[in-house]
Amino acid sequence: MKSFAISEEEKKASEEFMPINGTDYVEFYVSNSKQAAHFYKTAMGFRSLAYSGLETGNREFESYVVIQDKIRFVFTSPLKGGTEIGRHIDRHGDGVKVVALWVDDARHAYDQAMSRGAKSFFEPMEEKDKDGSVVRAAIHTYGDVVHVFVERKDYNGVFLPGYRQWNSDYQTESTGLKYVDHMVGNVEEGHMNQWVNFYEEVLGFKQILSFDDKDISTEYTALMSKVMSNGNGKIKFPINEPAPGLKKSQVDEYLEFYDGAGVQHIAVATDDIIKTVTELKSRGIEFLQVPQTYYDALTERVGEIDEDISALAKLGILVDRDEDGYLLQIFTKTVQARPTMFFEIIQRKGANSFGKGNFKALFEALEREQELRGTL
Numbered sequence: 001m002k003s004f005a006i007s008e009e010e011k012k013a014s015e016e017f018m019p020i021n022g023t024d025y026v027e028f029y030v031s032n033s034k035q036a037a038h039f040y041k042t043a044m045g046f047r048s049l050a051y052s053g054l055e056t057g058n059r060e061f062e063s064y065v066v067i068q069d070k071i072r073f074v075f076t077s078p079l080k081g082g083t084e085i086g087r088h089i090d091r092h093g094d095g096v097k098v099v100a101l102w103v104d105d106a107r108h109a110y111d112q113a114m115s116r117g118a119k120s121f122f123e124p125m126e127e128k129d130k131d132g133s134v135v136r137a138a139i140h141t142y143g144d145v146v147h148v149f150v151e152r153k154d155y156n157g158v159f160l161p162g163y164r165q166w167n168s169d170y171q172t173e174s175t176g177l178k179y180v181d182h183m184v185g186n187v188e189e190g191h192m193n194q195w196v197n198f199y200e201e202v203l204g205f206k207q208i209l210s211f212d213d214k215d216i217s218t219e220y221t222a223l224m225s226k227v228m229s230n231g232n233g234k235i236k237f238p239i240n241e242p243a244p245g246l247k248k249s250q251v252d253e254y255l256e257f258y259d260g261a262g263v264q265h266i267a268v269a270t271d272d273i274i275k276t277v278t279e280l281k282s283r284g285i286e287f288l289q290v291p292q293t294y295y296d297a298l299t300e301r302v303g304e305i306d307e308d309i310s311a312l313a314k315l316g317i318l319v320d321r322d323e324d325g326y327l328l329q330i331f332t333k334t335v336q337a338r339p340t341m342f343f344e345i346i347q348r349k350g351a352n353s354f355g356k357g358n359f360k361a362l363f364e365a366l367e368r369e370q371e372l373r374g375t376l
Ligand code: FE2
Pocket: 182, 184, 265, 267, 344, 354
């Protein structure tokens, strides 16, 4: 593993040409938006926020927006055949289409990105309704994923123009998920550096960490990863590519079933991982399990921690330490029909890294799942 210091000047330079306030929303193209939204409410503790569809005059697609603290997810399905959304779902299955970035000036962000080599998805457009106006523009990134720049400083509505409040009698308790910590992309073998360069050149991100196959390998599989971050550190995008191994790696399996590059996992932060994971489990979310022997050597590896290790062991929560502190993390099994996207639940206690000390135990757990699917 290598980490890279970012100087104050570099942070400032990145902040100047591409200031990003944070993740605005994540939009998934799914085969049944209504049922997907119900799953995220019931199992993960999101609340109904907004809706667009036939009742709002939208005859093309139906979108349900859910929210939990700072996290907004949009689930979109087409209302007829032969659409771009339908083709996306046919090829990829359910998956992330849009990683939207909250900016103060969407036209500026788009112009800067385009002048630095981005490929346009759509040009800046201003949408209005009685609650104000929103400017959005979008560029392509890896695979069929796009980044939408969202400028909402003149908007007081519930989500975006064209959406109405989604009032539902059915709401569930939060599971304590607070914000998107990082989102990981899987790209084809040999393409990682191309996308690292894209985030550097087009969006002014800096590489903060890299892992090679010596860090991330088991007996069978290997991958390489570089972590890209924007100036204020609010956006972190690790990019993975498969490295040659004895058998098919988890990234290879993803690329095969997603039919190309795409978002592999979304890490969501909590302030109390024991409480969050206990709640998620009780609602039916399934997690990868590491052997109990993982906990035998835990204190030796990470030193003293605030949490009760037997509680962590019972839930299968992993711990890692870096020079700044420690972190707790756990990974769900994949959450749709295809073995593609999954979630990470993470609680940071000072640490700014990604749990390198857990990679081996984790990958072995992943491979046990792959073995069951016959895709190793
Ligand atoms: Fe992660």
